[in-house]
Amino acid sequence: MGFFSFTRDIAIDLGTANTIITYNGNIVVDEPSVVAIDNSTKNMIAVGERAKQMHEKTNPNIQTIRPLRDGVIADFNACEKMVRGFIDKMNLGSKLFTPSLRMVIGVPYGSTEVELRAVRDSAEHAGGRDVYLIYEPMASALGIGLDVTAPEGNMVVDIGGGSTEIAVISLGGIVSNGSLRTAGDDFTADIQEYMGRQHNVRVSERMAERIKIHVGSALTDLGEEAPQDYIVHGPNRITAMPMEVPVCYQEIAHCIDKSIIKIENAIISALEATPPELYADIVHNGIYLAGGGALLRGLDKRLSDKINIPFHIADNPLYCVAKGTALALNNLSYPFLMR
Numbered sequence: 001m002g003f004f005s006f007t008r009d010i011a012i013d014l015g016t017a018n019t020i021i022t023y024n025g026n027i028v029v030d031e032p033s034v035v036a037i038d039n040s041t042k043n044m045i046a047v048g049e050r051a052k053q054m055h056e057k058t059n060p061n062i063q064t065i066r067p068l069r070d071g072v073i074a075d076f077n078a079c080e081k082m083v084r085g086f087i088d089k090m091n092l093g094s095k096l097f098t099p100s101l102r103m104v105i106g107v108p109y110g111s112t113e114v115e116l117r118a119v120r121d122s123a124e125h126a127g128g129r130d131v132y133l134i135y136e137p138m139a140s141a142l143g144i145g146l147d148v149t150a151p152e153g154n155m156v157v158d159i160g161g162g163s164t165e166i167a168v169i170s171l172g173g174i175v176s177n178g179s180l181r182t183a184g185d186d187f188t189a190d191i192q193e194y195m196g197r198q199h200n201v202r203v204s205e206r207m208a209e210r211i212k213i214h215v216g217s218a219l220t221d222l223g224e225e226a227p228q229d230y231i232v233h234g235p236n237r238i239t240a241m242p243m244e245v246p247v248c249y250q251e252i253a254h255c256i257d258k259s260i261i262k263i264e265n266a267i268i269s270a271l272e273a274t275p276p277e278l279y280a281d282i283v284h285n286g287i288y289l290a291g292g293g294a295l296l297r298g299l300d301k302r303l304s305d306k307i308n309i310p311f312h313i314a315d316n317p318l319y320c321v322a323k324g325t326a327l328a329l330n331n332l333s334y335p336f337l338m339r
Contacts, residue, residue: 007129008099010090011325012083013106013139014119016068017161017184017292019048020322021086022329027322028090033161035082037063047085056204070181071108071136071163072115076122083126100129104329104337106321108163109135110179116338132328133338136160137167138174139324140290144314148172148336153278154285157267157311158321159293161185164263166270168278172335176273178266184293186259187212194255201234201243212296217249218260219298227297249297260299264306271307286310290320 031048
């Protein structure tokens with residue numbers, strides 16, 4: 001009987017905006033964390049990119065759900081369907097046998113016991129036999145290439161879709177941290193609110209996200225790196241007549257300023273709680289930025305000027321947590337992995 005028993009090891013970055021799954025060291029799933037459900041049967045219609053194409057375009061028979069909010073599971077059933085859908089896309093098993101899965105999943109450092117339990121249960125219901133959890137800032141540090149077990153202080157700021165994870169890491173543990181539910185989704189919401197208030201135009205969540213990608217900035221002066229204005233199309237809030245509004249990066253820098261200040265303050269608070277020897281290491285090594293928020297234009301320069309410590313954007317910041325969880329999967333003896 002043991003001949004037919006086989007296990008597959010997968011690493012999952014279960015993100016608010018995107019889910020990334022790694023198998024055998026390769027990224028096999030990199031899709032939006034969205035699932036489409038048939039309202040009458042409650043069956044899943046689509047998952048990932050195809051479900052996102054339906055988002056905000058559905059009829060009453062179809063519902064699109066983002067199962068994660070603020071970095072944690074908000075809809076358990078939808079999350080289970082989504083994870084199972086992504087795993088099915090990977091075609092890990094044969095037609096006769098379904099493999100048992102060993103998983104390492106990244107979770108926010110500020111997660112409660114209930115939220116951790118929800119992630120574990122969701123993974124187990126989706127086919128996970130052995131489920132390990134790793135805090136996202138630790139996974140980011142591994143993915144960046146830092147030696148997290150060394151007696152040296154390293155600071156990582158991971159700005160994802162739903163949460164910002166800040167951690168000072170030394171000797172395989174998190175010494176001081178800040179986890180706040182202000183991140184990429186808040187930038188998107190700020191832009192939506194600003195476009196309605198300032199330009200009197202209604203924009204969808206997806207349109208606000210496109211604005212953020214094309215002209216998002218943390219600085220009002222980007223010099224030669226300034227992007228061209230982005231043309232926004234949408235209905236007038238009052239008359240419902242079509243509007244065409246050019247948006248520049250300076251406007252976006254102003255409208256997301258309050259959210260960035262919250263992140264700045266959280267970084268400063270984590271530094272205040274850092275022991276002096278580790279603080280000296282951080283000043284020498286700099287602070288590493290990861291996550292999609294690290295791609296915000298001028299953010300590294302703004303933070304460096306504000307805090308007087310150099311900030312470095314990680315290579316491929318979107319994939320740091322995914323790479324870190326995959327590395328943790330290869331060494332399940334790491335003391336910071338949770339079962």
